[in-house]
Amino acid sequence: MIDVPYLAAFNLTRAFAPAMISRGAGGLVFVTSPASYLAWPNASAYIAARRALAGFAEALQSELKGTGVAVTLVVLGTVDTPYWEHNPDSRKNVPQADPRLMPTLTPKQAADAIFEARPERSSSW
Template sequence: MTAKLVLVTGASSGIGEATAKRYGAAGAHVLLIARNAERLYGVAHAIREAGGTATAFPLDLAGSEATKEVAARIEAEIGTPDVLINNAGAGRWLPLIETKAEDARAMIDVPYLAAFNLTRAFAPAMIARGTGSLVFVTSPAAYLAWPNASAYIAARRAVAGLAEALQSELKPTGVSVTLVVLGSVETPYWQHNPGSLQNVPEDPPFVRALTADEAAKAIVQGAARKKKFVIKPGIYRALFVLGALFPKTVASQLRRAAKRGRATKP
């Protein structure tokens, strides 16, 4: 473990929790950010019980001023992270006419603006020292589109756009930028976002949902290897290429998959 200080957002459950525990087990000091203080302190306690080091910072990342204050506190009291994992995300998969304006704004606040604000807070110090790793976690929605998830898809594309732009912008600085694209993952996400599961397209053939730990492993390895893109399961890479070459055909297949998904999922 070369990364000594790692900040993980959305660390109270699911992918973020699994990622934090992996870094903790590897010897990093893990900084945890999430809204749910009780669960977040529980994750920090579990990391320490396993012999690791963890510090929890309960925070709603939708608040830009509060985010700046916590970032300043982390830098002053602990230091600049070696790795920043922008994982926090929320949002319901709903048709446009069922999505309220405030819900669409909330999906832009987290994940996109949350990732932007934290990255903007820590990037200057990373650039100044010439090292650092920025990781952005998004969904296949960043490159594919299907019905009944318009606001969600827009927010995930914003995250991908930010990461890809920073890959070019920060290339001369020594700060690496990794975009992680994850398919379906077995997490509490669907319970936290009611009404969404029935709008999930049917998975491609031979593809199963990742476990949270499999997703975490992909994130940790991708950051360590300074990879520009991590795509899991790998079949999505082929789908993205097909979508770019044959957009009408792929769009038609996704619409069919969305209909089958709604018909077969609870």
Template sequence: MKLLGRTVLVTGASSGIGEAVARAAHARGATVLLVARGETKLKALTAELGLRAHHYTCDVGELDAVAELAEAIRTDGHEVDVLVNSAGSGRWVSIEDAEPGELVAMAKVPYLAALLTTRAFVTGMLARRAGWIVTVNSGVSRGVWPGAVGYASARWALRGLDLALKADLRGSGVGATEIVLGTVSTSYFANNPDSEDKLPKIAKIVPTVTPEQVADAICKAVERKRGTVIMPWQMKFVSSQGQHFPRMNHFMLWLTGARRKKR
């Protein structure tokens, strides 16, 4: 699916991967609909991109907010051809150190956000028998390390959503891509300084990629209709180990991961 002339909706578009995807899709000739909770950065990015850029403030983890978003986009005359679910949040924390409300928030964004946003816009895609849904996921969906229970389980839910969509939409004209990433040079660790220490030492074999590299990979995946993208290539090794040697993969991530503090 060529992005030229298409309408691409990007969640989490105010920074990081979402912002980079919006820029890359716009550069390829797409109309971009920028969605995030913070209005200031969205306005600035929309003004910078100029024509074919529109912004909508929305907490995509909330059911009513997503319904209002969909209605606003329809009222403005847009039909979403490509949905990029890149909104994400949550710190890496052990189960007993996470407040119940924090666990709920990590389940809402990214998992419920991707589920609700997909539901809001997939109907139009199905009616046109054309469309694409992208799920941005973490390497923790292929190998789980200690100290990130809420974060990891939400990313495994995202993986399940992508697989379920591929099965449900087969033959409909609507496709789905999951992009699985190692460390990306966003502000995540700066915003969650206690999380970086929990990254397993073995993860150092996987080099950091930039949001721009991720955005380029996402655009190419949509254009080439690729079902799964794992990057960088070293992450493919981690994914393969998790699939074929799950016990070994689990042990190595535990062995080189964060240790539970004695109480």
């Protein structure tokens, strides 16, 4: 459960960030879920992995400030993927929230949100 959400991001960042820092340009985009900030029953491993990823991204934002490398953390709502079919009881434990705060997205909507969050599209960098 921690391998893909956190360790893959950590290892890929470790592999590619030095070159970005050297050239003074680049962007890292991390995708997480509301589980980075909310807890619910029967999801402890998922929540721990998502919190680790969010913490890593937030620390990198601080560490890489001024290097020319942008760090973006995208927090998606629920994405309607086969995950839910493979974990049939997990949906009932997800907290119910206003859909404006935690929307259910199609995979395309999620991809579009990630694309729109790219650092070069953001005016805050």
